[in-house]
């Protein structure tokens with residue numbers, strides 16, 4: 001498959017395209033990576049250097065790819081960290097160009113806004129852009145719990161509430177919503193959940209909670225889930241595969257005591273996860 005991936009690039013470590021591209025390539029997919037920023041490292045360190053690209057710079061690259069006649073063979077667009085709200089319009093322009101070239105292509109939006117520990121960590125305007133412009137355009141949306149609460153405008157304190165909030169998102173456009181890092185009072189203290197809601201059902205999956213606090217796992221999950229969904233057309237199977245791989249990745253990261261996810265060292269987990277977790281109807 002060919003996936004157009006519009007996300008951040010970091011020189012050091014693994015978030016954005018620097019987390020998403022290699023796992024997809026390791027699975028045998030072509031990744032057309034367009035970078036929204038070029039930073040030294042992810043912003044979770046509190047300090048970083050580098051440049052945020054303009055929406056025009058992003059469109060320029062997408063247009064060049066289009067001029068190669070490549071878009072009819074592109075299976076989907078994946079978007080993530082945007083850096084600036086202006087980049088959002090460039091992403092939607094890329095989605096429109098792709099849909100004209102290949103009506104079967106899907107758009108997967110990872111609405112990177114923030115998370116429960118850090119709160120909002122993107123520039124003003126981006127949360128509203130994700131809610132009001134990106135969500136209605138997306139076929140697949142991959143919010144974490146914090147982002148789900150913002151997008152749905154509801155607090156999520158149970159799995160039922162998460163299902164209701166994710167279903168509300170489906171009512172606004174997407175056909176599949178994957179909620180990551182779901183922790184409610186019902187979740188055992190040593191576990192972390194994911195929930196996928198589609199038009200024809202909902203499935204959940206629980207893994208052990210690992211002693212890590214890393215960035216980039218969400219970007220890897222979104223990429224793997226989207227690729228497996230495109231390939232299998234099964235939200236439950238896509239969740240099982242993506243979650244099993246990311247669990248293996250994070251377990252290796254925890255064992256190494258690394259601040260960055262071990263995208264390269266633990267690459268076998270993308271192809272043959274050491275432990276398989278199965279999504280169950282929820």
Ligand SMILES: Nc1ncnc2c1ncn2[C@@H]1O[C@H](COP(=O)(O)OP(=O)(O)O)[C@@H](O)[C@H]1O
Nearest residue numbers: 115144180181194208209210212216217218221
């Ligand atoms: N400490 C952890 N232990 C186990 N799994 C984790 C942990 N942190 C993240 N994950 C896995 O990675 C997935 C994506 O991470 P998440 O933190 O939700 O993404 P984001 O970085 O976008 O907020 C989670 O749904 C979970 O499966």
Ligand SMILES: Cc1ncc(COP(=O)(O)O)c(C=O)c1O
Nearest residue numbers: 008015042043081215216218219
């Ligand atoms: C540059 C950049 N891209 C992407 C992300 C998203 O990372 P995550 O997968 O943890 O949501 C971050 C988070 O800090 C970031 O700084």
Ligand SMILES: [Mg+2]
Nearest residue numbers: 112144218219
């Ligand atoms: Mg994320």
